[in-house]
Amino acid sequence: MAKIKTSQKILDCATSLFASYGYDGTIMDDLAEQCGVNKASIYYHHKDKATLYENALTALFTPIADAVTEAVESERDPVKKLEVHIKTFAKANADNPNFSAILMREMASGGANMPARAREQMQRILFLLNKTLELGAAQKVFKSSDPLIIHFMIIGTVNLFVASIPLRNSLPETDRCNQLKNSDIESASDQISKTIIASLLLN
Amino acid sequence: MAKIKTSQKILDCATSLFASYGYDGTIMDDLAEQCGVNKASIYYHHKDKATLYENALTALFTPIADAVTEAVESERDPVKKLEVHIKTFAKANADNPNFSAILMREMASGGANMPARAREQMQRILFLLNKTLELGAAQKVFKSSDPLIIHFMIIGTVNLFVASIPLRNSLPETDRCNQLKNSDIESASDQISKTIIASLLLN
DNA sequence: CAACTATGTAACTAATTAGTTAATATTTCT
DNA sequence: AGAAATATTAACTAATTAGTTACATAGTTG
Numbered sequence: 001m002a003k004i005k006t007s008q009k010i011l012d013c014a015t016s017l018f019a020s021y022g023y024d025g026t027i028m029d030d031l032a033e034q035c036g037v038n039k040a041s042i043y044y045h046h047k048d049k050a051t052l053y054e055n056a057l058t059a060l061f062t063p064i065a066d067a068v069t070e071a072v073e074s075e076r077d078p079v080k081k082l083e084v085h086i087k088t089f090a091k092a093n094a095d096n097p098n099f100s101a102i103l104m105r106e107m108a109s110g111g112a113n114m115p116a117r118a119r120e121q122m123q124r125i126l127f128l129l130n131k132t133l134e135l136g137a138a139q140k141v142f143k144s145s146d147p148l149i150i151h152f153m154i155i156g157t158v159n160l161f162v163a164s165i166p167l168r169n170s171l172p173e174t175d176r177c178n179q180l181k182n183s184d185i186e187s188a189s190d191q192i193s194k195t196i197i198a199s200l201l202l203n
Numbered sequence: 204m205a206k207i208k209t210s211q212k213i214l215d216c217a218t219s220l221f222a223s224y225g226y227d228g229t230i231m232d233d234l235a236e237q238c239g240v241n242k243a244s245i246y247y248h249h250k251d252k253a254t255l256y257e258n259a260l261t262a263l264f265t266p267i268a269d270a271v272t273e274a275v276e277s278e279r280d281p282v283k284k285l286e287v288h289i290k291t292f293a294k295a296n297a298d299n300p301n302f303s304a305i306l307m308r309e310m311a312s313g314g315a316n317m318p319a320r321a322r323e324q325m326q327r328i329l330f331l332l333n334k335t336l337e338l339g340a341a342q343k344v345f346k347s348s349d350p351l352i353i354h355f356m357i358i359g360t361v362n363l364f365v366a367s368i369p370l371r372n373s374l375p376e377t378d379r380c381n382q383l384k385n386s387d388i389e390s391a392s393d394q395i396s397k398t399i400i401a402s403l404l405l406n
Numbered sequence: 407c408a409a410c411t412a413t414g415t416a417a418c419t420a421a422t423t424a425g426t427t428a429a430t431a432t433t434t435c436t
Numbered sequence: 437a438g439a440a441a442t443a444t445t446a447a448c449t450a451a452t453t454a455g456t457t458a459c460a461t462a463g464t465t466g
Contacts, residue, residue: 006413020312024227028454038415043455045413104311108304109223110369149364149394156359161352166313191352199398209443231424241445246425248443 007045009035014046015056019098022105023053023113054115060099061121064092068125078136082200083193085129086154090189093162100159126151133200142200153196161188210248212238217249218259222301225308226256226316257318263302264324267295271328281339285403286396288332289357293392296365303362329354336403345403356399364391 013035017026028049032039046052071088075081093100103122106114129151136142162185216238220229231252235242249255274291278284296303306325309317332354339345365388 022225022227022308022312024225025312027452029452039454040416040456041414049454101311101313104307105225107363107366107370108307108311109225109228110304110366114370146391146394149360149391152363152367153356153360153395153398156361156363157352157356158359160310160355160359160362163310163313164355167310167317188349188352191349192356195356195398195402199401230422232422242424243426243446244444252424 006037006041010037010042010045010052011056011059014052015060015098015102018053018056019101023049050113053113054117057102057115057118058121060096060102061118064089064096064099065121065124067092069128072128072132078132078139078141079197079201081132082129082136082197085132086158086193086196087189089125089154090158090185090192093158094185097162097165100162103155104159104163125155129154136200140202143202145200150196150200154192157192158189161185209240209244213240213245213248213255214259214262217245217255218263218301218305221256221259222304226252253316256316257320260305260318260321261324263299263305264321267292267299267302268324268327270295272331275331275335281335281342281344282400282404284335284338285332285400288335289361289396289399290392292328292357293361293388293395296361297388300365300368303365306358307362307366328358332357339403343405346405348403353399353403357395360395361392364388 010031014026014031017031017034021027026049028039028042032042042052046055068085068088071084072081075084106118111119126147130147133142133145133147133150137144213234217229217234220234220237229252231242231245235245245255249258271288271291274287275284278287309321314322329350333350336345336348336350336353340347
């Protein structure tokens, strides 16, 4: 029992610290203290910092790619597929803000330390999108497009939106930023979805 | 002569290291070695690591906000304004990839350590966009929209596109990612611009 | 229940790293 | 030229941090 619990608790804490402070900014002593285990336990369960990072990222990325895949495959119409692709990804992001923080850091460092298993999960999402866009093009519903740019538009916008929530909340009420209309993630995801689909539709 | 040169050389090197490795990942000894000055010189010119970071970011962000502001103010038509807003920002990003790497890291950590002077530069860009969108709405050219989402769409997509260039280049030729059409920054910026404008236009 | 295996801990080590010091060199100004 | 201010350096310090060790405890199996 304690077997799974401790190892998982370490993984959860680590994910949250890696998201907040990055790989280098995460201190193993802090992690031990914050999750209430001895430091040696971390090394017992996860070999070293690099392995811990890899384990954390894989556990974080896989269910998100799974959720998007499942949602997209449950639809047949390319427009519907694209809609649920964006909606599901946005929801998964909002539900787990650690994901966008970690992904952004990884992209920022050129994916230099990105574990292969984690990167594969992102590629699953890209290839899924590519298939949807090709299907749409084959059915003369979508214009031909660059899937990588559409992918970045979805990922980049949603990531930035989610990751910037704490920053925006930390600004004083009086800050001009807060005078602007400030949507929640659902309406943001709706707007992204409409924007992208509108530009893709052959009419 | 040497006064400006050394200080500036340190700033340039530091910017590039901060972009590659983040704040915590940047080691002052490495910086000294890489830019061929003694470590004490860094502290002589830039007080401490935090101040150096602030100086580097301000010097990096200001000219980009300047360039976007100048380009937008040189146009009168809101559609044109939005076009050059996106084009200029994308070009500035592509010309200085350090910018997108650093901005993404900052957003990832919720802007916790983001120097106020640097954040203000990003806000300048957002407020400029807001003005353009309001002008367009007033002239019945644009639908009403959430400027923050449009802002994130621009920043997020361009940042991700630029920041991921090294990652994409590091993938093997045979990787399925490289089978996809792979646009350059100019056509990417064009596509982003068309996508956003298409979704905003009242027709 | 005894031997064994898995899990947990306190205290330690070795390496790294931000920042300092005190002395030297260079530029600037009169 | 020479005093004063500015810039640079090698060597050092104090703190931090990844990872280890030797030992203790809990659970499991013959």
